[in-house]
Amino acid sequence: MRAIILTALLALAAPAPAAAQSFLGYRALGYPVFASDGRAVGTGNLGIGLAGTELSASDPAASAGMLLPTISLTMQPTWGTFEVGDESGASNTTRFPLIGIGFPVRQARGVATFSLAGYMEQRWAGRRTDLIDLAGRQVLAEDEFETSGGASVARFGWAQRIGPVVSVGVTAGAYVGRLEQFFERTLDTLNVPTDVRSFNEERRWRYGGYNLAAGLSLDPHELVHLAGTVEWSSDITEHPRPGTRGQNHYSIPLRLSGGATARLTPRLAMNGSVAYQDWTGAEGFPDGAVSALALSYGGGVEWTAIQAETRSLPLRAGYRRIAPPFRYGTQDPVETVWSLGVGVNFVELEGRRYGWMDLAVERGSRTSHPLTERFWRATISLGISRS
Amino acid sequence: MTHRSMPAPALAAAAALLTIGGCTDEIPTATRDELVQPGVAVEVTLPYDDFVTSTAVHGGYGRASQLGGGVVAHEFGPGPDEEGVEGPGLDAATLVRFAQFPRTITVVDSAGTNRIDTLPAFESAEILVRFDTVGSILDGPVEIAAHRVREDWDPVSADWDFAVDTLGALVPWSEPGGGEVEQIATAVWDPAAGDTVQIVLDSALIEEWKDSTVTSRDVRLSTNDPGVRLRVTLVRILLNTVPSINPDTLVRLPVATTAATFIYTPRPRAPGDALRVGGAPAWRTIFNFNVPRFLSGHPDLCDALGCPVAINADQISYAGLQLTTLAGSPAFAPSDTLILDVRMVTAPDFLPKSPLGPSTLSRRGGGILAPEVFRPPAGHVVEIPVTELVRDQLRGEDPAGGPVTSALALLSILEPWSIEYASFAGRTSESRPSLRLILNFSRGG
Incomplete structure (x- = not known):
C-alpha cells in the first residue's frame, strides 16, 4: 500500500497535465485527448473491450475483476509538426492524460474506482498583422492570441462482477479544468505617439458540468471478451473567473462505444473497438465548427513474446482511425494512427497484472483542410497493486 | 494467492519519467488571420x-537663484502677452558674489619643486563672463557693464525690487535693480568672437578685494543695449598673479562665485x-x-x-x-x-x-x-x-x-x-x- 501512496505522491508532484497541441477545434472546445493507457494505445484500442482487468476511464466495467488496490499513471510526450496553408511549424509537449485508482471492496464484491482523464484540450497561439485605420491614419497593428488549458473529467465509479460471465460498471464524473486566453495588440509606434502601450487582455474560465457512464462487459467464452459503454454528459459550461465576462455552454452528444477481444492462440489476442458520437446536433458551437463524422474505430493484436511463471512481455501493434469532433476549416477532420507497443508485466498471476509498465509509440496524422498535423507520440503507463 | 512487491527499479523509473515529462513544451504558433479575431x-x-x-x-515655484546661471537683458521684447495686455520690455541683471582671493598659491620654483607662496602679487584681474550662445538673443556685439553692488542682498531671495524677500524680512533696494551701484568697467561681447567676455578690474579694486576681511565682493552685470536677452552660464574672476618665489612666471588664478542670481522686471502678469x-x-x-x-x-x-x-x-x-x-x-x-x-x-x-x-x-x-x-x-x-x-x-x-x-x-x-x-x-x-x-x-x- 505504501508503494501506491508513494506513486500517488509522485503523481501529485508531477507537472500539471500539459495541453494537447493542435489547431483543430480552435473555434470550439479544442482537440480531444486520447485518455488511454499504454496497452490500449499499443493495440490500437479505443479504450474499451480489452480482455483482462484494466483501470480505464472509458470502460466502467473493466475494473470489476480487480483483487488488490491499484493505481496507474500514464504519460504522453508528443512531438508534432503542422502545415497550414503555406506555413509550417513544430510543437512538442508532455501530458499526463490518465490517472486511475481502483480499490476492491471485498464485502461488496465490487471495486470502487477513481480516474482523472483528459477530455478536451487546447493550447496554441495565433498571430496576425494588419493595417488598421486610426482616426484616418493607417497604423500597423500586430495581434497575438494564445489559448491554454482544457477540460478533464474526474470520475468516481463502481465496477461489479455478476457471476463468471457478466460485469457491470457505472461512473459519475465532473468536468474540471480551466481555460486561459491571452490577447496582445501592439501598435506601431512610428505612426502614433511614442508613449503608446501595447494592449493586453487575459481571460480565464473554469470548466463545469457532469458526466454519467454505464458499461457492461461479457466473457461468454474463455477466448472472447466483449464490452460496451454508453456515456451521457450534461452541457460543458465555461464559467468566467473574476475579471472575465461571458459564460459559455456547449452540449455534448451521447457517446456509444464497444469493443471485443478474441484470443486466437494462448499467446496471441486480437481486439477491435468502435465509438460513435454524433456532434452535428451539438449546440453552443459556431456554425461549421463541428464535424459530421461520428464513427471512430481501431484494432490490433497483442502477442505475448515471453511468458514466465509470474512475468510476461507482450508485444502489441494497432491502428486507429479517429473522427475528431471539430474542424479547422470546412473539411471534416480525420486522424489516423499506427502504433507499436511493448509491455513489461513485472508481476502477473492468473492473467491479472499487479505491477506493469506499458510503452507505446504512435505515428499519426490528422487533416482538416488547410491543416495537416503529424506527430510522434509515446505513451508510458505504470501500474502498481498492493495489498 | 501470493503477490510480490513492486520492484524498486520500476518506482525509480516512474519518478524519472514523471520528471522528464515536464521538460519541454513548444506551443504551435501560426500567423493565420482566422486564428485571431482582430482587436x-x-x-x-x-x-x-x-x-x-x-x-x-x-x-x-522655485527661485531665480536656483537656475544656476544668470540673465542679462534690456528692453527686450516689449509687447502684448498671451491675453493681449501690453507690457514693457524685459530688464534683467545678474548678481554675483565672489569668494575671497587666495592668500597662498602653490608654484614650481626654479628647481622644479612645488612650493607654497604666501606673498603672491596680483598684477591685474578681469571678470570672465561666459554666455549661452544658443539661448541668448541678440543681433550683434553687446556692451556688458559690471557694477559694484554696495547694498547687502540675499542670494536666494533677491529680486528686482527687494534685496531680501523672505518670510521674515522684506528689504527693498534703495533703487530697484540692485540699489545704488558703482560702475566698475564695461566690455563688449561679440558672439562672433567667442562665448566669453572679460571685464578688466582696476588695481584699486583688486587691492581692496584682496583684503580677506572684506566680505562684499558683489557685482551686477547688466547692459544698456536694448533688445537683447543673454543667458549667463559662468562668472569668475581671473587673477593675473606673480609669485614671489618665481617672479618670472605669471599665474592666472580663478576666483569662483559663492552666490549668483538674476533679478528682472517686469514680473509676468x-x-x-x-x-x-x-x-x-x-x-x-x-x-x-x-x-x-x-x-x-x-x-x-x-x-x-x-x-x-x-x-x-x-x-x-x-x-x-x-x-x-x-x-x-x-x-x-x-x-x-x-x-x-x-x-x-x-x-x-x-x-x-x-x-x-x-x-x-x-x-x-x-x-x-x-x-x-x-x-x-x-x-x-x-x-x-x-x-x-x-x-x-x-x-x-x-x-x-x-x-x-x-x-x-x-x-x-x-x-x-x-x-x-x-x-x-x-x-x-x-x-x-x-x-x-x-x-x-x-x-x-
Missing part, C-alpha cells in the same frame, strides 16, 4: 468639457484664462480631470462596439492632452526647447503647495516642445502624454495600489527650468484643451 482600436478626442472640470494656474507653464519662479497649470467611464457619441467607437461603451484602464493604450500654443509675452518667449512634465497633485486641498506625485514623462519623454511653436501667430496643437495618469484615474489607484486624485499638474520638468514660459489656450478659447485617447478592445480568438 478593435479606436481613437477618440474628448472635448474640454468631457474630461476637465476646472483648470488653475499657480505661480511662484498672472494669466486670466490662458494656461502657463515654466518661468523663474515657475508657473504650473493644474487640471482637474474627470475622465468618463462610458463613452458615446463617437462614430468610430459606436460603429465598432455599440454605444455607450464602458472603458477601463487596461483599454487605454494612449492618452494625450492636446494643447494649443499661444504666443505669450515676447519678453519671456521660449528661445530654446522646453521640457514639460505631468504629475499627479497628491493633496489638491493644499494647492498651490500640494506635493506632487512622481514624474510621468521624465523617463518616457513626450513633453518636449520646440520654441518655434510659441512664435507668433502660434496656434500649434501640441500633445502631452498623460496615459499613466488617465489609467490611474480609471483604475482608481496607481500601479502600486496607492490613492489617486483627479488633479494633474502640468509643469516644467525642473523648476525653474528657464526664465521663459509656455502659454496655451485656456477654457474660454476656441482652441480649448482636448484629450486624445487611443482605446483597444479585444474580441478574443
Whole structure:
C-alpha cells in the first residue's frame, strides 16, 4: 500500500497535465485527448473491450475483476509538426492524460474506482498583422492570441462482477479544468505617439458540468471478451473567473462505444473497438465548427513474446482511425494512427497484472483542410497493486 | 494467492519519467488571420468639457537663484502677452558674489619643486563672463557693464525690487535693480568672437578685494543695449598673479562665485484664462480631470462596439492632452526647447503647495516642445502624454495600489527650468484643451 501512496505522491508532484497541441477545434472546445493507457494505445484500442482487468476511464466495467488496490499513471510526450496553408511549424509537449485508482471492496464484491482523464484540450497561439485605420491614419497593428488549458473529467465509479460471465460498471464524473486566453495588440509606434502601450487582455474560465457512464462487459467464452459503454454528459459550461465576462455552454452528444477481444492462440489476442458520437446536433458551437463524422474505430493484436511463471512481455501493434469532433476549416477532420507497443508485466498471476509498465509509440496524422498535423507520440503507463 | 512487491527499479523509473515529462513544451504558433479575431482600436478626442472640470494656474515655484546661471537683458521684447495686455520690455541683471582671493598659491620654483607662496602679487584681474550662445538673443556685439553692488542682498531671495524677500524680512533696494551701484568697467561681447567676455578690474579694486576681511565682493552685470536677452552660464574672476618665489612666471588664478542670481522686471502678469507653464519662479497649470467611464457619441467607437461603451484602464493604450500654443509675452518667449512634465497633485486641498506625485514623462519623454511653436501667430496643437495618469484615474489607484486624485499638474520638468514660459489656450478659447485617447478592445480568438 505504501508503494501506491508513494506513486500517488509522485503523481501529485508531477507537472500539471500539459495541453494537447493542435489547431483543430480552435473555434470550439479544442482537440480531444486520447485518455488511454499504454496497452490500449499499443493495440490500437479505443479504450474499451480489452480482455483482462484494466483501470480505464472509458470502460466502467473493466475494473470489476480487480483483487488488490491499484493505481496507474500514464504519460504522453508528443512531438508534432503542422502545415497550414503555406506555413509550417513544430510543437512538442508532455501530458499526463490518465490517472486511475481502483480499490476492491471485498464485502461488496465490487471495486470502487477513481480516474482523472483528459477530455478536451487546447493550447496554441495565433498571430496576425494588419493595417488598421486610426482616426484616418493607417497604423500597423500586430495581434497575438494564445489559448491554454482544457477540460478533464474526474470520475468516481463502481465496477461489479455478476457471476463468471457478466460485469457491470457505472461512473459519475465532473468536468474540471480551466481555460486561459491571452490577447496582445501592439501598435506601431512610428505612426502614433511614442508613449503608446501595447494592449493586453487575459481571460480565464473554469470548466463545469457532469458526466454519467454505464458499461457492461461479457466473457461468454474463455477466448472472447466483449464490452460496451454508453456515456451521457450534461452541457460543458465555461464559467468566467473574476475579471472575465461571458459564460459559455456547449452540449455534448451521447457517446456509444464497444469493443471485443478474441484470443486466437494462448499467446496471441486480437481486439477491435468502435465509438460513435454524433456532434452535428451539438449546440453552443459556431456554425461549421463541428464535424459530421461520428464513427471512430481501431484494432490490433497483442502477442505475448515471453511468458514466465509470474512475468510476461507482450508485444502489441494497432491502428486507429479517429473522427475528431471539430474542424479547422470546412473539411471534416480525420486522424489516423499506427502504433507499436511493448509491455513489461513485472508481476502477473492468473492473467491479472499487479505491477506493469506499458510503452507505446504512435505515428499519426490528422487533416482538416488547410491543416495537416503529424506527430510522434509515446505513451508510458505504470501500474502498481498492493495489498 | 501470493503477490510480490513492486520492484524498486520500476518506482525509480516512474519518478524519472514523471520528471522528464515536464521538460519541454513548444506551443504551435501560426500567423493565420482566422486564428485571431482582430482587436478593435479606436481613437477618440474628448472635448474640454468631457474630461476637465476646472483648470488653475499657480505661480511662484522655485527661485531665480536656483537656475544656476544668470540673465542679462534690456528692453527686450516689449509687447502684448498671451491675453493681449501690453507690457514693457524685459530688464534683467545678474548678481554675483565672489569668494575671497587666495592668500597662498602653490608654484614650481626654479628647481622644479612645488612650493607654497604666501606673498603672491596680483598684477591685474578681469571678470570672465561666459554666455549661452544658443539661448541668448541678440543681433550683434553687446556692451556688458559690471557694477559694484554696495547694498547687502540675499542670494536666494533677491529680486528686482527687494534685496531680501523672505518670510521674515522684506528689504527693498534703495533703487530697484540692485540699489545704488558703482560702475566698475564695461566690455563688449561679440558672439562672433567667442562665448566669453572679460571685464578688466582696476588695481584699486583688486587691492581692496584682496583684503580677506572684506566680505562684499558683489557685482551686477547688466547692459544698456536694448533688445537683447543673454543667458549667463559662468562668472569668475581671473587673477593675473606673480609669485614671489618665481617672479618670472605669471599665474592666472580663478576666483569662483559663492552666490549668483538674476533679478528682472517686469514680473509676468498672472494669466486670466490662458494656461502657463515654466518661468523663474515657475508657473504650473493644474487640471482637474474627470475622465468618463462610458463613452458615446463617437462614430468610430459606436460603429465598432455599440454605444455607450464602458472603458477601463487596461483599454487605454494612449492618452494625450492636446494643447494649443499661444504666443505669450515676447519678453519671456521660449528661445530654446522646453521640457514639460505631468504629475499627479497628491493633496489638491493644499494647492498651490500640494506635493506632487512622481514624474510621468521624465523617463518616457513626450513633453518636449520646440520654441518655434510659441512664435507668433502660434496656434500649434501640441500633445502631452498623460496615459499613466488617465489609467490611474480609471483604475482608481496607481500601479502600486496607492490613492489617486483627479488633479494633474502640468509643469516644467525642473523648476525653474528657464526664465521663459509656455502659454496655451485656456477654457474660454476656441482652441480649448482636448484629450486624445487611443482605446483597444479585444474580441478574443
